[in-house]
Amino acid sequence: SAVISQKPSRDICQRGTSLTIQCQVDSQVTMMFWYRQQPGQSLTLIATANQGSEATYESGFVIDKFPISRPNLTFSTLTVSNMSPEDSSIYLCSVGTYQRGYNEQFFGPGTRLTVL
Amino acid sequence: DAKTTQPPSMDCAEGRAANLPCNHSTISGNEYVYWYRQIHSQGPQYIIHGLKNNETNEMASLIITEDRKSSTLILPHATLRDTAVYYCIASNDYKLSFGAGTTVTVRA
Numbered sequence A: 001s002a003v004i005s006q007k008p009s010r011d012i013c014q015r016g017t018s019l020t021i022q023c024q025v026d027s028q029v030t031m032m033f034w035y036r037q038q039p040g041q042s043l044t045l046i047a048t049a050n051q052g053s054e055a056t057y058e059s060g061f062v063i064d065k066f067p068i069s070r071p072n073l074t075f076s077t078l079t080v081s082n083m084s085p086e087d088s089s090i091y092l093c094s095v096g097t098y099q100r101g102y103n104e105q106f107f108g109p110g111t112r113l114t115v116l
Numbered sequence B: 001d002a003k004t005t006q007p008p009s010m011d012c013a014e015g016r017a018a019n020l021p022c023n024h025s026t027i028s029g030n031e032y033v034y035w036y037r038q039i040h041s042q043g044p045q046y047i048i049h050g051l052k053n054n055e056t057n058e059m060a061s062l063i064i065t066e067d068r069k070s071s072t073l074i075l076p077h078a079t080l081r082d083t084a085v086y087y088c089i090a091s092n093d094y095k096l097s098f099g100a101g102t103t104v105t106v107r108a
Helices: none
Strands: A004-007 A010-013 A019-025 A031-037 A043-049 A068-072 A075-080 A089-097 A104-107 A111-115 B009-013 B018-023 B032-038 B045-050 B061-064 B070-075 B084-091 B102-107
Touching: A004 A089, A019 A031, A019 A089, A019 A111, A031 A075, A043 A068, A043 A075, A043 A089, A075 A089, A104 B045, B009 B018, B018 B032, B018 B084, B018 B102, B032 B061, B045 B061, B045 B070, B070 B084
Parallel strands: A010 A111, B009 B102
Antiparallel strands: A004 A019, A019 A075, A031 A043, A031 A089, A068 A075, A089 A104, A089 A111, B018 B070, B032 B045, B032 B084, B061 B070, B084 B102
């Protein structure tokens, strides 16, 4: 299994500012993903973080709002830009492996963001 | 990914088996059925998956109907620590689409 850590674990931010969330994995993985979980809701995939190239965003998410970096196979960042109270959510990174022949994803503990 | 339908909530007694249903009537032949759960304030956790055959691991059993249009996750001896939101996902690629899931409350 993969062990994933995220920083910060939580933050309270003012509207109009930006926050960068870090995701660190204890082993090299091909696939990394970023999800958003709004209060009381399920998880929504934001994007796939691609190593060495631009992230692949899902419908409704754009690079200007959620820029993602993936400089190597163990690390990725998600920035939430120009924040508004609607961005208050838990942001989770996950990694996907096919080591056991199927798509198994491991999730980080999440970053709880509150925007005032 | 095929759409899945789950009951919004269910209760079960500690020590008893919990049977969680999932409908996926439009599932395609190469889509796996995955189950994840999310305990409060944690990231989701993989439980089990299957394609056609029934599967069992140390956490649960997965029963898939012969026509693959529905499945049941079985927690054989539910404990209080099994209280969580359980997600049933049908997928044939690396992306997972989470629905609303079933909130399972295990009561002493």
